[in-house]
Amino acid sequence: MEVELLEIQDFISQYPPFDELPEDALIEVVKSIEISYQRANTNIVEFKDEINELYMLRSGVVELYRRNGNLYNRLDQGGLFGQMGLLTNNKVRFPAKATKDTLLYCIPGHIFYDLCERFEYFADYVESEDSARLKQAVTSKNQGSDLTTSKVTTLLTREPLILASDTTIQRVAQIMAEEGQSAALINDLNNEQEKHFVGLITEHDLCAKVIASGLTVDNPVSSVMSTDLISLDHNAYISEAMLLMLRNNVHHLPILKKDRPIGLIEVSDIVRYESQNSLLFVSSIFQQQSTEDLAQLSNQLKDCFIRMVNEDANSHMVGRAMSEIGRSFKQRLLELAEEKFGPPPIPYCFLALGSMARDEQLLVTDQDNGLILDNNYDPEIHGEYFEKLAHFVCDGLDACGYTYCTGDIMATNPEYRKTQMQWEACFGEWIDDPNPKALLNCNIFFDLNGVYGRTKWAEQLNRFILSRTKNNKRFLACLARNALNRKPPLGFFKDFVMENDGRHNNSINLKRRGTAPLADLIRVHALAIGSQSQNSFQRLDDIIEAGILPKSKGADLHHAMELISIVRLRHQALDVESDIEPDNNIEPENMSDLERRYLKDAFLVLSNAQNFLKYRYTANTF
Amino acid sequence: MHNFINKEILNWNAYLQLQGRHCKDKRLAEFYQAGTYNDDTPLKEIEFVALDFETTGLDPKQNSIISIGLVPFNLNRVLCRKAKKWYITPQDKLEEESIIIHGITHSDLKGAPDLLRVLGPFLEQIAGKVVVVHYRNIERAFLDLNLRALIDEGVIFPVIDTMQIEATIQSKQCEGFLNWLKRKKPGSIRLGNSRLRYNLPSYQPHDALTDAIATAELLQAQVRYHYSPETPIKDLWL
Structure with a gap:
């Protein structure tokens, strides 16, 4: 007669990947289970032990460790471990330890393999420890569009x-x-x-x-x-x-x-249609006749952003549209400035730096900019004009919601109004005589884009930079070291962000801990191969083509960047919609289980990529 | 060592062998002949079987077994693939108040075999293993007395009682002057409450198989907390 183990069946059917199994398969799993009690602080499996079972936590807490002893993951009720070992060489990959009294369901290997064979969802889930699950997440998020509100x-x-x-x-x-x-x-x-x-x-x-x-x-x-x-x-x-x-x-x-x-x-x-929305906004920027008008118009920027997010635009589209809008504000302000102060006495190029140059701007952003001046620049004669121009633009941007740069990287700072030759000398010094400290604050100068005036000069400067950075080991090592300063968290545990040392935090800044370190990391590779692109996704394409990353790691990075960006911009949109000042902080309690899982996977990709960066660029230099 | 009526049994294995020679029922004879472990066998070498009955009431003389759940296990693993569950047609009437407790209804029992039909396969499952129950007075007494009523012959075997273990530990923890001062009272030793002390999850109670699994997990936990895999079986069985 059929033995019903309802208590166990009810439990495992609540958790992926078992939640999608048909009932007969579920019953088979349940019947095969062996239950094991582990007291707190006992090792369950050791590295390289032979493993023939999948483990699922019925209750308690289990920690998994990397070979070097660092915490890899912390699991609670419903968590799985052992799948990596089962899928590779039947050797334990991450040693596991119960840190609280734990009840484990042990599922025999033959059942596990059979489920992998029969159910694609099951196989996808257990095989995609990180990268593939992320890819699925990104593709499924881009599906479906809400076009219900426009005629x-x-x-x-x-x-x-x-x-x-x-x-x-x-x-x-x-x-x-x-x-x-x-x-x-x-x-x-x-x-x-x-x-x-x-x-x-x-x-x-x-x-x-x-x-x-x-x-x-x-x-x-x-x-x-x-x-x-x-x-x-x-x-x-x-x-x-x-x-x-x-x-x-x-x-x-x-x-x-x-x-x-x-x-x-x-x-x-x-x-x-989706991109037209922002084009309209851009065209209205150029119809405004004063800073006040522009500031007024900038209030609509949030609506424009929300619409793009709600229409499921991908992060690259949103970033590009928002950057294009930001650039248009700058251009219009410069036109207004030239109307007010008269035509410029010498040619110049207004630069966008950082996220705007990379086409990765979102809602909460400060202004990073600078000026390239003609080599005939004479501070005595031209200084006042450009100072007034810079202040007009930067004040105007601030009025439009692009707050002043806290690091004072703005055209109003005389340091960042340099002639073409001075900029080249400056970059030359950073590159040829690098030290991590000096480079720390000038990362964003390596993402630059001409917005107004002699924009060609920005391209020339870029080419100059790339000619010096390509294969420049010392410089790349310094830059790589800086790129490793900001590490992603390990994941989530209950309603907390779990750090690498096992500590818990209440919230996470997705820019500082996610997209920014990713952009930093991608920049190092991009400068190493001399990529002309500024956008992280385009840089990644160049990097993949150059073949310097291990197979498929480029695509993983792409998905990780997309996922973190999407979560970031969705939460900004949610904040705006609920009348909260948007920021880059997210509390895990406001994330769905799925978001947490995907983010965790993305963090893992970033963390692995940082390890690779360290190995590739800094190994022999320090 | 005492059996349930407090008659000392010096050697369970020898006792079972002896019973095997004297009993009339063939099924019981086979069960006894399978014997049991020697007194000094360490727990880590023992094959246990957790057992739980649902009954029509609390009096083994009046009431009868209506459901048996069992699951074999050892100190490391509870083996769900070997779990068994039977519904049994009771000798007495299924009363409303007991239905409220175990949720087994007349329709569940429709077509269910009587105890004698199940006896063979049941004894086969527990033969040679050490039976583990939570509150031995139910399982041991009901089986013995229900059988006597049917075939005029009872059955006796050693059991580990997780409730007795819990009671012993609780009273030990409340011994001493300080604890008396603190008015420390022994905690509840019911199955669900005992499990909580070992951080075991709560299950829906009063299903014979679920309770058997719950008992098996509890013994695993008790051994990890209070004994060792080397502890001889004679320290625990009754």
């Missing part, structure tokens, strides 16, 4: 192409090509006035109905157009348009106003 008319950019039904197929194709349209509406001249069009012809029709079937192109278009027409009123929402297109499997949708076609939308229009 389809916002997607329309021009009048639809309307052609007569007796036009030849060839002529229709020619006009479509000339107009750059992928579809056209067909009008029947003999048709009574009630309807304004009788058919639709698309590129796909031309391909499938004409070319593929060898039809002569001299036939009238009416012979191949689709007449089963689906259209939508101009008052409909974008989400309705999307649903309608999906439901009917069409890629083009005529939009009608009082039965007259006013436009034709394509699936790709909807896809492109």
